Amino acid sequence: MAYEFCFLKVAVINQLFNELEVIKDQLKNIQQKQLSEQWIDSKDVPNYLGCSAKTWQKLRDERKIKFTQYGSIIRVKVSDLEIFLENHSVKRK
Template sequence: MHTQNNQSFLITVVPQDWLEEMKEGLEEMKSLIIKQKETEFGEQWIESPKARQMLGVSAKTWQTYRDNRIIPFSQFGRKIYVKRQDLEDFLQSNYIPAK
């Protein structure tokens, strides 16, 4: 161990194959994290047809909800997306408890 300016440096020798395995493991973890973020995005935003199906409403009713801004949405060209949480909030706000 070599000390310079109150900092210590330690050099460790490791086998090349171990280093390659470590690198592959890190790449795999990175890939899983990216995939997880993509999955979370897919779970957060829902395309219009699936949202309509989840609510069990007709195309006309769904259009009325959007026209009256009952449920928030995002639109890119002809594609419409809604947040899953907004759908859940809508359902919860219309919840009628049992007696």
């Protein structure tokens, strides 16, 4: 088996790495957008928020977070959870 070698200038390699980083960031943004448009089941919300099931129930009762309910099925948009977290984040002094 024969090997071929290709020599590239360091500047070209650095440019390729920079372009790969840009692509990586774009893919991450696309994935985050797709995730935020997803709906999750109510039982998964406490884990997402880092709270207890009782706290999640209280947030629903007080209508602090938007949700959709059909019978006993409750679904929540991930983007609504993100909005809630952002609105309740503590800012630095």
